[in-house]
Structure formats: C-alpha cells, structure tokens
Amino acid sequence: MKIYNTLTGEKEEFVPVQQGKVGIYVCGVTVYAPLHLGHIRSYVAYDVMVEYLRKFKNLDVMYIRNITDVGSVVGDADEGEDKIELKAFEQKMHPMELVDRNIFGMWQGLDAVRCARPNISPRASGHIVEIIEAVKKMIDNGFAYELDGNIYCDVSKIKDYGILSGNTTEKLSAGARIKSDERKHTPYDFAVWKKAQKNSVLKWNSPWGMGYPGWHIECSVMSTKYLGQTFDIHGGGRELAFPHHENEIAQNMALCGKQPAKYWVHTGMLNASDGTKMSKSKGNYVTVEDALKKYGAVKLRWLVAFAHYRAPITFSDSLFVQIGKEYERLENFVYNLKAGIKTSFSESLESELETLKQNFTTQMDDDFNTANALAEIFNFIKNANVIIAKDEYNAKNVQNILEFFEKMNAVFKVFDFLEEKQGKTDVTAEIEKLIALRNTYRQNRDFEKADEVKKQILSLGAEITDNKDGTTTFRIK
DSSP states (O other): OEEEETTTTEEEEOOOSSTTEEEEEEOOOBTTSOOBHHHHHHHHHHHHHHHHHHHTSOOEEEEEEOBBOSOOBGGGOSSSOBHHHHHHHHTTSOHHHHHHHHHHHHHHHHHHTTOOOOSBOOBGGGGHHHHHHHHHHHHHTTSEEEETTEEEEOGGGSTTTTTTTSOOHHHHHHSOOOOOOTTSSSTTOEEEEEEOOTTOSSOBOOTTSSEEEOHHHHHHHHHHHHHOSSEEEEEEEGGGIIIIIHHHHHHHHHHHSSOSEEEEEEEOOEEOTTSSBOOTTTTOOOBHHHHHHHHOHHHHHHHHHTSOTTSOEEOOHHHHHHHHHHHHHHHHHHHHHHHTOOSSOOHHHHHHHHHHHHHHHHHHHBTOOHHHHHHHHHHHHHHHHHHHHHSOOOHHHHHHHHHHHHHHHHHHOOOTTSOOOTTHHHHHHHHHHHHHHHHHHHHTTOHHHHHHHHHHHHHTTEEEEEOTTSOEEEEEO
16 A cells, blocks of 8 residues: 655555554644534545545554644644634624534534544643643753743754645745744744733633744644554645645654654645635635535545545535446446346346445555546446446345445445445334434533434434524435
C-alpha cells in the first residue's frame, strides 16, 4: 500500500509506526459557524480512508479529530479577533453557547453523511493546562520568547522550517512583506500564546498573564497527547499545509526534536460553482443541512468518492445528475442479478468477481484511489451483465457478489439498494420509543442524555434526522 506524502511530494510505501496499528490525527472544525460542504469533502474522504484501513487492511486505527473552540483568529493571523468571540458577539450570546450549538450541529451533519465518529474528539479549551506546559517548554528549550504577554515561536531557531510547504524564510522574505511587531526576532515568528484583550471572554490565567492559546500549538499538544510524539498520518485540507501544519512541525521540533507524523495527507478543496474555494470566511458555502435536504446523504458521499481525495471538486447540480445516473446503474444491476437466479453455478461470474476484488484493492492501495476503485466496480458490472444475460448462475454466485458489495459498502456507505437487514419490524417500536425519550431530553436542554439515547438508536441500525418543525424521522439501515 502506498500513500502520497506531502512532506516528500511522493507516494511512499505505508509502514505504520507500530505493526498492526495506525494513529491518525485530522484537523477538525473551528466551530464558529454551521458545518458546510467543504467540511464534508474532507471528512468523508478521511472516513473512507479510516474504514478501508479497518475493513480491508485489518488495522487497529486510533482516529483523532479535534474541535477548535478557541484560538482561531479572523484571517488565521496572529493578531485580531477570535472568530468564535466575534460571531458570538454578533449573535448576542456567550461564546461557549455558540460553540455548543455548532458542535451539536456538526455531529448531526457528520452522522447524517455516515461518517464514523473518531475515537476521540478533543476540544482545545479542554487542554489549556497541557498547552501552557508546552509553551513553557518551548521557552525553556530556547525556541520561544515573550513580548508583552504574547509568546512567539522563534522560526530562525527551527531547522528546515518550510520543509512541508516549501515556504522557507528565504522564500517568504522574497515575497510580499507582512506587517508585524518589529521587536519580533523574525517577521514570521508566530504566536503560541496570545495576550487577551480586556473584553475577551475566552481567556485563561498563565505565567504571562491572562490569555489564550495560538491555533497551531493546540494541534501539536492534542495530537501528541493521544498518539505519541511520532504517529502515522496527519491530515487536513490542502489549505492547512501552510501555515498551520508547517508551524505544527516547527513546534514539535522545538518540543521534542521530532517530526510529529510520518505521512502528511491533504485533501483537495471543494470549489463553488464559480470555481472559487467554498469557505465560511468567503460566505459562499452551502450548509450540510441544506445539502442533505436537496441531495441526500448518499449523493453527498458519492460526490467525494467520485474524485481522488487530493483532487479539487467543483460543486454543481449537473454533477449530482451524473451521480444519480451512476447510482441507478448499480441499483439496476443488483435488481437484475437477484431476478435472474437459476440453478447452475457460474464460474465465469465468479471469475469476474475475483478480478473485481483484486482490482478494487489494488486501486485503494494506490493512495486511496476511490475514483479508480469505483471505475473497477462499473467495469465489473459491464462484464457481469453480459454473463447474467446469457448464462445460468445460482444463489451462491449472488451471495458472493452481494457479500463483497457489502464489504465495499462498509467503506463507501452508499449502496442503499443492497438487501435489507432482517428484523426491522422487531426494532421499529423500540426506536420510536427512544426517539420520544430523546426529544424529551432535547426539549429540556439535557443534550448529554439526549446524545446517549441517540447512540442507543444508532446501535439498533437506524439513522435519524431532526427536522426544522421539531419532529424526528428515522430510517433503518
């Protein structure tokens, strides 16, 4: 198996740090606004990777995806207003109320598009003690310094700064000049701890006064706390390679002299129909809630699988029309396959299935190439259709095909036309009872108990949708 490593610019053989185990850290949502399709483009891609490693490679995956609930400044700069505090002020609510609302919506959206929850979803605000200790260590090691309550990483002390993105200090110097405090050791020194303004709400006491963590140090602390000083895969969107991931590397080198991850993996952007990046800051995004109503979870996952994870995707209605046609081809194949069962076992059909198994794995082993893997599925369907139109085949052939489709669907999670699971009617009443209980907890704003009940509902094989009119509907997978 090979994975493209942004650090080297090459596909490299994937060899986990610890045999049989994989540690993955993915930069999560900054929860100052609703979840949008740009997030889905990235997190569905990582969901596919994680599920493939688990279901096809039989690896024990520890998947960490953080939640940024403090420290991300408007424009992702060192100075300015915290995105969450600014948005909370506009909406006349406490910043952590805004955070909780958006986290609740985030889970609703990611659950709806069938992303398995990470093993751990650490919040930055829950790791302030560890962050302060890390900043102290950077100062003690000679890699950070204080200016008026702000602590900066001294980039000039970092060997090979720019190794990930190519943005070395020399290249940055040759580019556009950035405004910065002239007392900083270099203009590119970035804040690992920021002095809080008097009107700031999100602030903590530290050896340097009241303040809050820098965005980059949060991920360095949380990733290594749960995965160790060196883990396997660090992921995020392409736009995070610089400065965020580059600065993470700098911090880790300052703290322990090691690169945090062996493989740096970055997903391509989701572009709006005009070709520009879809983002919250630009305001040109489509919320997941709206997209689910218009297109549904299956098409949103197909949207991601249709392209290689590193490739950009341009969002358009015409793309969803194409997705609908491809889905219909799969659905028709399974319907016709079930309808044509006879008595004789078909060696030809079995041979085609074995070819699919080999080719599907080959393509996914080649840097998680979902686009080519889907192409192998459709090539199988084309060849299998010729066989089922003229030759006999039996229930064993159909069982073997559907079992492999189920296995592929554990990764893609889009084949809703597969045979229904047994025992649906037995659990329907229980699900309805649990939904009523959950809605009672939600009305009482006891979201912790509501989430516990939701987990029970999901464990029964159901997916639920909370509608704007206050009702909750469900579908048994």
